[in-house]
Amino acid sequence: MSLPRIGVVVVTMGTRPRELEALLASVEKQDVAAERVVLVGNATPLTDVATDATKVPLTDNLGCPGGRNVALRLLRDAGDVDVVVELDDDGLLVADDVFRTVRRLFAEDPRLGIVGFRVADEHGHTERRWVPRPGAADPMRGGEVTGFLGGGHGLSMPMLRQIGLWPGEFFFGHEESDLAWRALDAGWRILYEPDLVLQHPRTSPARHAGHYRFTARNRVWLARRRLPAALVPVHLGVWIVLTTLRTRSPGSLRAWWGGFFEGLRTPCGPRRPMRWRTVWRMTRLGRPPIL
Known part of the structure; x- marks a missing residue:
C-alpha cells in the first residue's frame, strides 16, 4: 500500500x-x-x-x-x-x-x-x-x-x-x-x-468583522452556484427563518439582510449545480442541502 x-x-x-x-x-x-x-x-x-x-x-x-x-x-x-x-x-x-x-x-x-x-x-x-x-x-x-x-x-x-x-x-x-x-x-x-x-x-464566529454580511452573502452565492434551481428558494427560505429566530441583535440582523441582498444582486461565479443523486446522497447521510 x-x-x-x-x-x-x-x-x-x-x-x-x-x-x-x-x-x-x-x-x-x-x-x-x-x-x-x-x-x-x-x-x-x-x-x-x-x-x-x-x-x-x-x-x-x-x-x-x-x-x-x-x-x-x-x-x-x-x-x-x-x-x-x-x-x-x-x-x-x-x-x-x-x-x-x-x-x-x-x-x-x-x-x-x-x-x-x-x-x-x-x-x-x-x-x-x-x-x-x-x-x-x-x-x-x-x-x-x-x-x-x-x-x-x-x-x-x-x-x-x-x-x-x-x-x-x-x-x-x-x-x-x-x-x-x-x-x-x-x-x-x-x-x-x-x-x-x-x-x-x-x-464566536461573530468576532470576525463583517461576519453577518459575509455569512448571508456567501450563503446566497452558495445556493446560486451549487443547488438545483428548485432547491434555491427552499434553502434560502429555511435560512431566513432560522436566522430570524436565532439573531437577537437588530444591528446584526440588518447586516445579515444587507449581505443577503448583496448575494442576490452580485455575480456569484460559474453556476454548476449538483446532480439530484448528490442531493439524495446528502439526504441519506443526514443533511439534505436545504439545511
Whole structure:
C-alpha cells in the first residue's frame, strides 16, 4: 500500500504570534514528517516568524480561502504532496500521531477526498456547532458526513486537481460548504474522524468583522452556484427563518439582510449545480442541502 505524502498549510494575519509558534511546534513534533509546510501571511510580511516552513508573505489580505489557494497552487505545481493538512493559526495538534493517522486513512480509501478533524477547546470540550452533522449530541461518533470544519482537515490533492480549489471570492464564510458540495458531487467521500483533534479556543464566529454580511452573502452565492434551481428558494427560505429566530441583535440582523441582498444582486461565479443523486446522497447521510 502506497503511503501518501503530507503537506501542511497555515494562513495567518500575524495577529496571534504565540499561538502560531505553538502550532508550528506541534506540526514539527509529529511522528510522520510533512514533506513541506507552507505558511501564508495575509497582508503580513512574516519577518518575525522563526520557522523552516516555506513563507509566502502577501501584500493584500485575500481572506482564508484566498490565502489557502496560494499555498495549494504552490504544492500542486510542485507535485510533492498527495494530501494537504490545513490548520487554523490559533489551533494546536495535541497528539503527535495526527499525520500518521491522516496518511493511513487516505491510503486505505482512494475515494476519500476530505477528512475533518474534531475541534475541541483546551478542556477537551467540543461544541455542537463544531460537529458536522445536524443535532449532533455525540462528538465522538465519527463516520461519513457531508461537510467539515475549516479549522483542521485533510484534503486529497487528486480531488483538488479534479474539482478545483477554494472559492477565493467568498473571503470568509461557507467556503467549506462550497468545496464539500463539489467533492460530493464528483463522487468523493468526506469523513469526520473524532480521533484527529485540533485544540482551538472556544470563540464566536461573530468576532470576525463583517461576519453577518459575509455569512448571508456567501450563503446566497452558495445556493446560486451549487443547488438545483428548485432547491434555491427552499434553502434560502429555511435560512431566513432560522436566522430570524436565532439573531437577537437588530444591528446584526440588518447586516445579515444587507449581505443577503448583496448575494442576490452580485455575480456569484460559474453556476454548476449538483446532480439530484448528490442531493439524495446528502439526504441519506443526514443533511439534505436545504439545511
